[in-house]
Amino acid sequence: MFTEYLNILNKISPLSSESKLLLLDYLAIKKIKKGDYILEHNKICKHIYFVNEGFVRIFYYKNGKDITEWFSNKNQFFFSITSYFDEIPSNLIIEASEDSEIIFLSKKGLGKLMKSNLEIANLFIELLSGSLIFSQKRIESIQFETAKQRYFNLIKVQPAILNKMSLQHISSFLGITQETLSRIRSNI
Amino acid sequence: MFTEYLNILNKISPLSSESKLLLLDYLAIKKIKKGDYILEHNKICKHIYFVNEGFVRIFYYKNGKDITEWFSNKNQFFFSITSYFDEIPSNLIIEASEDSEIIFLSKKGLGKLMKSNLEIANLFIELLSGSLIFSQKRIESIQFETAKQRYFNLIKVQPAILNKMSLQHISSFLGITQETLSRIRSNI
DNA sequence: ATACGAATTTGACAATTGTCAATTGCTTTT
DNA sequence: AAAAGCAATTGACAATTGTCAAATTCGTAT
Incomplete structure (x- = not known):
């Protein structure tokens, strides 16, 4: 069920079978219907999400207007950065733009594993640096x-x-x- | 010479004396005169910098105009994200706005250590997540x-x-x- | 103190984008 | 097929910000 997902993680940063087994405990998969939310407004983001199937839109309200922040396609990761790390209510809302299948990786589990497992710590480093580059390119795109x-x-x-x-x-x-x-x- | 710096790292994520010793090999400190560059245009950013003393301005040229991207005060980290990770020439230029003292942490060293040392991997995770939050808040500030x-x-x-x-x-x-x-x- | 140059302010005008309203086009429902 | 509802386009005008030029202020060196 999660083999394809674990293979994708393995490509990002190599994982032994033991590390994969450890991660399994903290994975969940959910089907989300078109229009339903993956992360609601003011909820705390406690997972790193992955689009296994479908299409997702990330947006917020500014002066009552719906502003699209980003969207994620199949095989992309996404989460609310400030809500996840600072554990504050999310001003971002994440919805499935079409019927989707989302893999949830729990912050609690990842946080625990990365303290004791070098492979998982390095995986997280790769995920974070990927997000950081992405975030930076976004800023450059807005500015340039x-x-x-x-x-x-x-x-x-x-x-x-x-x-x-x-x-x-x-x-x-x-x-x-x-x-x-x-x-x-x-x-x- | 680096004790204060290592203490700051230790506060970000705990480090044993052994880990500190390992890091020492990859640290350098440089005095930069006002107006001189820490990172030149089109050079590859191979360090994570830290303002030990002074004040630093990060900027780029757009249509011949000097655009300030950010500035860093005493005790702040900075580097060119896209140049550092993708190892491409930097479009950002970093200059000392006043006489400064900058600590250089080499990418090569950090990359090597984080593969084998759990504490240093977790330190890097903290540094990256801090940068990511910062980067995200920047985007929100521009947008909101x-x-x-x-x-x-x-x-x-x-x-x-x-x-x-x-x-x-x-x-x-x-x-x-x-x-x-x-x-x-x-x-x- | 004075003079010079650089930084900042001000004014007049142009260009871009937003706002609001009306219209057109497309899709769905009965 | 007609009607209703929503999305997209177009037009007229207003508001914001940029551009260019001139005037003023400020700091520094002589």
């Missing part, structure tokens, strides 16, 4: 690129997103209004 | 707050910065022109 450039980059890198997300979600993700995005589109 | 709010927050949290950084550096850090910042200031 205009909304127009980011839109063209999005349709180049993840064209599938265009069919899965509405104009409103794409524009809020890009940090512009839907009218402006509509005008960018018509000016091609 | 206006330039005006970020300015007021800056003078509240780090009032010393105002004396150390010019209007140009502060405004580029906030993502606005210096004229706009000047007008924000005069409207108080």
